[in-house]
Amino acid sequence: MADTGDAVGSGASISRRLAQWSVDVRYDALPPATRGRVGQFLLDYLGIALRGSTLDSSRPVRSLGQPPGPATVLGRAGGVGAEWAALANGMAAHSMELDDTYLPGSVHNESFVLATVLALAQERDASGREVIEATVTGWEVACRAAAALRPAVTNARGFHPTGTCGALGAATAAARMLGLDAERTAAAIGIATSQASGLLEYVTDGAWTKRFHAGWAAHAGIVAARLAAAGMTAPATAIEGRFGFLHAYSGDPDTDLLLDGLGDGYAIDRTALKYHPCNYYIQSVNDSVLALVRDGVRAEDVASVLVHTVSAAVPLVCEPLAVRRRPAVMIDAQFSVPFNVALALSTGRVSFRDFTPRMFADPGLRDLMDRVDYRVEPDFDRRYPAEWPGRVDVVLHDGSTRSAQTLHARGDPRNPLSWAEVVDKHRGIVAGLVAEPDGDQIIAVVEDLDRQPDMAALTRALSRIRVD
Template sequence: MAGAVRTGAVSAAVTVAAELGGPQGATILGRGLRVSAPAAALANGSLVHALDFDDTHAGGLIHATAVVLPAALAVGEQTAASGPAVLDAAIVGYEAACRIAAAVPHGFHARGLHATMVAGVFSSALVAARLSGLDAERTTHALGIAGSQAGGLLAFLGTGASTKQLHPGFASHAGILAARLAAAGATGPETVFDGPHGIYDALAEGHADRASIVRDLGQRWETTRIGIKPYPACQLSHATLDATAAALATRPFRPGDVDHIVARVHPDSASVVCDTSRDLTRPASDYAAKFSLPWSVAALVVDGRLGLDTFEPDSIRRPEVAELAGRVHVEISPSDGVAADAPGAVRVVLRDGAEIHGSVPRSAGGPDNPLTDEGLVAKATGLAGRDATPLFDAVRELDRHPDLAPLLDALALLLPSSAKERP
């Protein structure tokens, strides 16, 4: 979110949210402007996901914080909730989003839908319902209402469209509205998950393990399985990128040395980041580049790194990257488990006939190979352009505070415009 504010990403969502206005219940972060909670969640959800550098739950292949944090902050601020209450609601949201998506791995994506938005309307509805004090009956109605707003087309993949960035904002906005409608007496189908014409029947491909949504609830915590991205690109490319980095570390080579590169890729990953129905070597937009495994691998070899600047307009038009991307080939390699937690392996064949191999059991940043606390602070500091340590301190102390003011103040310090414009 800090990186998006700094770079001016999704300015349209922020502008529209500000124009929606409403009762001054919640803050548009990075603007210091107070608007209605649904409007703030629309802007903040879009900001969190704007750079595709936010966290990922591998089992559900969703960006959980992008649909949990906006609702938790907006409704938490609106209701003057305590820090512990906001944390409680957030964990409810995390468990819901991750479990709903993981019940049908890759199933929403296979139908051309963004699982983050599909699952996110439910997590946002639960967060809002919990912070608003809704009882079980009205919370059930909120979930049923939210289901009619689930969606999010993957049509952006082959175009320059910014809709993927907006999906978490849509989900957060819709979930809060669903909870408010339920509180006002609107009803929704209690069969939204397990009945005919529910979301899995209508929106998912393949078998959905509906019982898994509540299996071991309170004992097995999917919240702890959320990983932090080290690269600002689609999570499904990360294992291959790590394997490429491992090959470079084994024996450094230059782009001109390469005859071709072969990457072994999980079939569910290949359908998203190796889709040959679009040009994977000359991406149409920054998002198209982030969703092209061949281009991202080529950029890593050319530059020796991947950062936000890798996906700037001038960068994605570089002919030397496009040329090398055309020499990156994919072998479909089924493996046990989900695509986002699959191993990565590359074989780099040099022009002199030598081969360099790189492999990783899974990508970095996940629960089994996490970033360090220092790595997290460094990532946030780099995105914000200033020291993020005070923000981390505020997060660590959230369970001791009677409201969100210390956290919002820390965000205001991290984002100077907030400090200047907050009343």
């Protein structure tokens, strides 16, 4: 593949160079492993979004008046317009805290990229290969934008990269699905910069707006691409300009990360597939606690727990500590180090089925949560964001200390899940919700994605699943 600078000139704007690269991506040039990653994430997305569609937070968007169309709102009868399916399904997919994480950018791509791509694939009778191409391009742009903002910096400003950068990634994927050329794709990306949104204030009271960010990014991306196709313009320097995306959402960006090495490897290959239903800062913590449980540590023997983490984790999953020790709703628990540690010590697992009011109020878990504290580990800060490590020191009642450390959480590309493990995760998430024949068909279609002439077989299986 030609370097994007050769294709359009090194003086072209960032959005124009990203756009040229995205229209040049071809299935045949993608490594087999990269194609396979799309299938893994698609299966993961479908399971998470189906289960997420059963949550109360998914109901408001399904109650909105939506024009009929060919795209599936998961769990609901009848099709709707692609923009609306992407909004509903993207929000559902981000509600479980089980979707992927691109660590250098702290961004979750499954929810907005795959919600966008699948909705438009249904609308346009796109093939599996087209789905793969569009997914890779949207994923790349979102990840590069998020890494360039620098997670700790943009988070400190109160912005959620899944919402802000997700709009750019979704617009790129949508433009690819709609067959736009590089000029119109660049316009779509530029339009999306004016739609980018998402505030971290949800951490204060467990509000549903976090989940909304992913769905809105998918919705915005499709709208941006349609507007670009109709001739709407956007600033050429919408990303790097004086009043552009990078300045607004970071103020201290690493602009080189947007273009350096573009076409030499793919961000989707370097994206972690989550294993535990919680914020990614807690993934390695949970792996460490579960390792101690497997080695014989029992909840009743624990006097205190000290969790070592990175500075960026503190305002999201550690503080205010008194609040994190008393989760009231699911999203509170998804962002609570004390709850996850106590749950893992008590049950030997971290399952979304345990993120319930009954467990939040459990006296034993509350007692354990009160014994969990944290400390910022300077060495972990030096590794971040390339690595998101965690270490847990458990002091037992007999005075001894047991410790475990995880540098790469389960599902990290450096500690990957196999296809069989992804299937097992998917089946566990949809158990009791999806009939076995439909579940088998979904898995078979995704496993053979690049041979699908369209998404009709997948749509038939999905259309039979009801959550209302």
